[in-house]
Amino acid sequence: MSEKIGNPDSTSLTLAPSRRISYERVVDFLVPIVCIILGFLVGMFLIAIAGKNPFGAYYALIKGAFGSLSNISESLLKAAVLMFTGLSVGLAFRCGLFNIGAEGQFMVGAISAAFIGHWVSLPPYLHIPLVFIFSGIAAGIWGLIAGWLKVTRGVHEVISTIMLNWVAYYLIQNWLVTGPMAVKPSASTQIVTSEAGTAPIYSTAKLWRFLAEPPNAVGRIALIVLIFLLSFFIAYLLLKKRPGLRKINWLLSLIISLVLTGLSGYFIYQWHYGIPGVRLNMGIFFSLAAVAFVFWLLYRTVTGYEIRASGYNPNAARYAGINVKGKIMLSMFLAGALAGFGGVLMVCGTEFKFPGVFPGGYGFDGIAMALIGQNHPIGIMLSAILFGFIRGGATAMQLPPYQIHKSFADIIQGSVVLFIAAYYIIRYLLMLPMRRRE
Amino acid sequence: MIQQIITLSLASMLQFGTPILISALGGVITENSGVVNIALEGLMRMGGFFSVVGSYYSGNPWIGLLLGMGVGLVMGLLHAYICVTWRGDQIVYGVAINIFALGGMTYLLERIFNTTGHSPSVPAFAQGVKLSQEAAFWLLVAILFLVFFTLFFLIFKRNKNKWLYSALSALIIGFPASYFISKIPVLLQVFWGAMNKQTIFVYFALTIPFLMHFLLYKTKWGLRIRAVGEHPKAADTLGVNVYLVRYLCVIASCILATISGASMSIGQLDLFDNNMPAGKGFIALAAMIFGKWKPLNTLLAVLFFTLAGVAGDVIQSLTTTYPWLANIPRGWLGSLPYILTLLALAGFVGRAVAPAADGIPYEKGEK
Numbered sequence: 093m094s095e096k097i098g099n100p101d102s103t104s105l106t107l108a109p110s111r112r113i114s115y116e117r118v119v120d121f122l123v124p125i126v127c128i129i130l131g132f133l134v135g136m137f138l139i140a141i142a143g144k145n146p147f148g149a150y151y152a153l154i155k156g157a158f159g160s161l162s163n164i165s166e167s168l169l170k171a172a173v174l175m176f177t178g179l180s181v182g183l184a185f186r187c188g189l190f191n192i193g194a195e196g197q198f199m200v201g202a203i204s205a206a207f208i209g210h211w212v213s214l215p216p217y218l219h220i221p222l223v224f225i226f227s228g229i230a231a232g233i234w235g236l237i238a239g240w241l242k243v244t245r246g247v248h249e250v251i252s253t254i255m256l257n258w259v260a261y262y263l264i265q266n267w268l269v270t271g272p273m274a275v276k277p278s279a280s281t282q283i284v285t286s287e288a289g290t291a292p293i294y295s296t297a298k299l300w301r302f303l304a305e306p307p308n309a310v311g312r313i314a315l316i317v318l319i320f321l322l323s324f325f326i327a328y329l330l331l332k333k334r335p336g337l338r339k340i341n342w343l344l345s346l347i348i349s350l351v352l353t354g355l356s357g358y359f360i361y362q363w364h365y366g367i368p369g370v371r372l373n374m375g376i377f378f379s380l381a382a383v384a385f386v387f388w389l390l391y392r393t394v395t396g397y398e399i400r401a402s403g404y405n406p407n408a409a410r411y412a413g414i415n416v417k418g419k420i421m422l423s424m425f426l427a428g429a430l431a432g433f434g435g436v437l438m439v440c441g442t443e444f445k446f447p448g449v450f451p452g453g454y455g456f457d458g459i460a461m462a463l464i465g466q467n468h469p470i471g472i473m474l475s476a477i478l479f480g481f482i483r484g485g486a487t488a489m490q491l492p493p494y495q496i497h498k499s500f501a502d503i504i505q506g507s508v509v510l511f512i513a514a515y516y517i518i519r520y521l522l523m524l525p526m527r528r529r530e
Numbered sequence: 531m532i533q534q535i536i537t538l539s540l541a542s543m544l545q546f547g548t549p550i551l552i553s554a555l556g557g558v559i560t561e562n563s564g565v566v567n568i569a570l571e572g573l574m575r576m577g578g579f580f581s582v583v584g585s586y587y588s589g590n591p592w593i594g595l596l597l598g599m600g601v602g603l604v605m606g607l608l609h610a611y612i613c614v615t616w617r618g619d620q621i622v623y624g625v626a627i628n629i630f631a632l633g634g635m636t637y638l639l640e641r642i643f644n645t646t647g648h649s650p651s652v653p654a655f656a657q658g659v660k661l662s663q664e665a666a667f668w669l670l671v672a673i674l675f676l677v678f679f680t681l682f683f684l685i686f687k688r689n690k691n692k693w694l695y696s697a698l699s700a701l702i703i704g705f706p707a708s709y710f711i712s713k714i715p716v717l718l719q720v721f722w723g724a725m726n727k728q729t730i731f732v733y734f735a736l737t738i739p740f741l742m743h744f745l746l747y748k749t750k751w752g753l754r755i756r757a758v759g760e761h762p763k764a765a766d767t768l769g770v771n772v773y774l775v776r777y778l779c780v781i782a783s784c785i786l787a788t789i790s791g792a793s794m795s796i797g798q799l800d801l802f803d804n805n806m807p808a809g810k811g812f813i814a815l816a817a818m819i820f821g822k823w824k825p826l827n828t829l830l831a832v833l834f835f836t837l838a839g840v841a842g843d844v845i846q847s848l849t850t851t852y853p854w855l856a857n858i859p860r861g862w863l864g865s866l867p868y869i870l871t872l873l874a875l876a877g878f879v880g881r882a883v884a885p886a887a888d889g890i891p892y893e894k895g896e897k
Contacts, residue, residue: 142641190621245876248884250568250621251819252875254812255868261809262868267861453632459625497640502633509626516616 119522124464124471126518128478131508135500142496149494156488157481163488165303165372169442171480175379176434177458178465178472179386180235180427184249185467186390187423188403193238193253194431195455196260201231201432203264205439206446207273209293217310219296220440227436228429234260235428236421243417249424257455269446289448299373299441311374316357318377324349325384375437380473382430387469389426399423431455460505463512479505531851533716537723539844544728545798547836548735549574549790549807554814554821554828555738556786561823562746563779564759564887565613568624569605570787571811572631576601577788578795579635582802583642585652591796594652595789602788606781614776617891628811636804647804654800658727666722670712671705678704731793738786742825755779759885762892772892787811813839816871823885838867 136146157167177194184191191197204227214222238256241247273290300311327345390396401409402419410416434454439446461479465471479501486501511518553570560567577598585594605627612618636646643649661669682696682704689695712718725732746752757765758775766772794810795802817835821828841863849856 138637192625241872241876247872247875251815252872254568255816255872255875258809258812258868259865259872262861262864265861266864267859271859271861456625456629460629463622463625497637497646499633499636502629503637504633506626506628506630506633509622509629510612513618513623513626514612514616515618517612517618 115526116523119519120466122522123515123518124466124475124512126522127508127511128464128475130511130518131504134507135504138500138503139494139496144494144496149489149496152489152491152494153482153485155485157485159488161303161367162370163484165370166487167481167484168372168376168477169480170483171477172376172379172441173434173437173454174457174461174476174480175473176382176437177431177454178461178476179382179458179469180429180431180434180455181458181462182465182467182469182472183386183390183399183430184235184423184427185462186403187399187419188406189239189242189249189420189424189427191235191238191253191424191427191431192250192459193235193256193455194427194434194458195452196253196257197231197234197428197431198435198438198455198458199260199264199450200234200428201227201435202439203268203273203290203435203446204230204432205297205436206290206293209297209440210291210445213294214296216296216308219294220299220310220314223297223440224433224436227432231432231435232425232429235424235426235431239421239424242424243420264446265450269448273446289443290446292445293440297440298444299375299437301371301373303367303370303372312360314374315360315377316353318374318381319356320349320353322377322380322384323352325388371442373437373441375441378433378437379476382433383469383473386430390469395419395422431458434458457505460509463509533720535844535847537720538847539840540720540724541728542840542843543833543836544724544732546839547832548729548732548797549794550810550814550817550835551735551829551832552731552738552790552793553787553811554817554832555742555825556783556790557815557818558821558823558825558828559742559746559755559786560779560783561818561888562759562885563755563776564762564885564890564892565610565776565780565783566620566624566889567609567780567783567787568621568815569609569627569631569784569811570814571807571809572624572628573602573605573784573787574791574794574807574811575631575635576605577791578806579638579649579791579802580788581792582649582652582795583638585654585796586643586649589653591652591654594654594796595792598788598792599785602785603781605788606784607777609784610777610780613891614773614780617893620889620891635802639802639804649802651800652796654796655729655731658729659733661722661726663718663722666725667712667718669725670718670721671708674708674711675700675704678708729793729797731789731797734789735793739825739829746825751775756885758892759887762887766892766894772894776892790814813867816868819884820871820874823888834870835867838863838870841866 132150136150139146139149156163158164177198180194180197181191205223208219208223208226212219212222234256235253238247238249238252241252242249269290275288275291300308300314302311302315324345327348328342331341331345388396390400398409398414399419399422401412401414402416406416409419438451438454457479461472461476464475464479465473482504483498483501486496486498489496489500490498553574556573557567557570580601581591581594581598583594584597585591588594609623609627613620613623639649640646679696679700682699683692686692686695686699744752746755754765754770754775757768757770758772762772765775790810791807794806813835814832817831818828820831820834845855845858845863
């Protein structure tokens, strides 16, 4: 979407193209950053008109986000989920689809995780993958409905995904959670209210809280494998563009990643102590792996190229022989699965059941993440981390000297997206210095 | 018993449907001019909140309503400035307003009233308009008379003297007929029971679809609006000011959305609840599409949605006489309107086609 917005002006150039284009690229890169800064200024203004010191309040926010290990872990927990929902929206955006349905897909993923987590009993090395596979497929199908409706029936995906959100909301929260999947009131326990949620999942399906809990073998192996894949991927990306290393870059990156994995593996096996109460879990590594996967898919594979081409200009893509309909279905399925994985992280990482009072909004925040990150996986990762920390810090701002409600984070997020919507204005203002020089 | 249930469910349908209908019509007018407004939910939230604020400080609900509409005007100007003048992405803007309204109203609620859940009670329209049985009778007569008039008008549509013929036949046949139909005690009782003590917003909501139908299909400005929504370039070539039409429609839409927010906060209740629209803005969006972007069809779509919406309550009240009804999960009933909308969109219940230029920003002079 941003590519679509960004281009029209660049045809009417008069200056030397090389210089102008580089400046334009800088501006395109700057716009989201300027939007974030403006969003923070709006927040400052709101604190100031409330008669409080904005700098002190922002200091409290930063302290709340980074103050202690448990604060950082809480922020990263939020960031991990935001990354998944942001990637879900961003991937669909790249195919020209606006997936507002991340919220519903998130819920479907979460309820599937709660289902597999409680109704299936397996050893952890099978249970966790099964949870991911099942939830991914279930949420993916939920996204695929919108894709299928678009392809075969021409239904705009914005409307169909809004509808699917509400269908998911009513079927899950007003039926499954309070009906068939509700906690069974046993004789010994207290009375079950409608807010109890579903039955808790087995401990085999819980994600390892690697800072709090003693390590287990599966968690260790999974962590090492993930670190290996991530470091290999990053090393390969970094080395790929070097002209001298074209033949041996994969070998070099393999060596580098093996060394890194070995080092980290040593530390992981030395890990003896646990810090109680730190809820950070393996989910953050899954999110990072998902960022790497989406990056690889979009920018390093033919399928990803075709997805982007279909999003950029569906007619041209069709004439070039790309199966646009298939790409739409594929990217809606992947978008659904990614949002569903976010739900898995919430159920298997923090809540351990589908909670009766559902912490909603992650799906809608995902839209903001994708827009702020300009639909690029790395951008989404960065904005998810930023807003994870803002959300984590905002809870600390509620404490006495400032007492600012934590919805402050929503305000900043909303105003940043508002500035993103005003893309052309910001761009025009940033291009002004160039115009003056003409 | 049955009469009582019908009366009660009609009354709750009117309460439930009023905000949806008003904001759905807000969606109709802006999308007919080619600008998408998915910020309805957020605007309803803002309207609801600011009308409570206005009423709180002035002690007069009308001032509150005016403040709510003023916020709608400002938001409409902003929407049009960003999405029409600067061709910003309309859906991104809508998402931004929805997020912003969610956080902003929670924040302001705490700032202004020092509460988190809901605001204190303020002067409101909650008492509603008291109808005497006499007044209800004449209101029913008037409505039936208009229905007859419309029927005759449709019969004489092709005739040159259609106004004269339909007026005469409505007076001769329609008036006595509607008078005697209104005399039927059951009908009058149900109508009176449903309409008594409803707020002014209900009356507003029930008249505005017809006014909007008239505006869109019978006036010059309506033609302009639809032309701008279907083919802005052609309209521009013929001298229609595309930007002006879109500005006006967007502002009207935002004001309608804030009125519908006010109808919830100072209409049905006398306070602002923090999770107020609770998805009604999105239902309004669905109703607009289900109604194929036409005001009268939207009215029918909202009627259908509210029927599904109050079905849960009605079934709850029927479970004493028919115990097997308790087996139907409420979630199924809740999801029904959305599933039906999806089916409608998929063309199984009749295809919905949006205005051709809906959601596409117009740039003067582009090829």
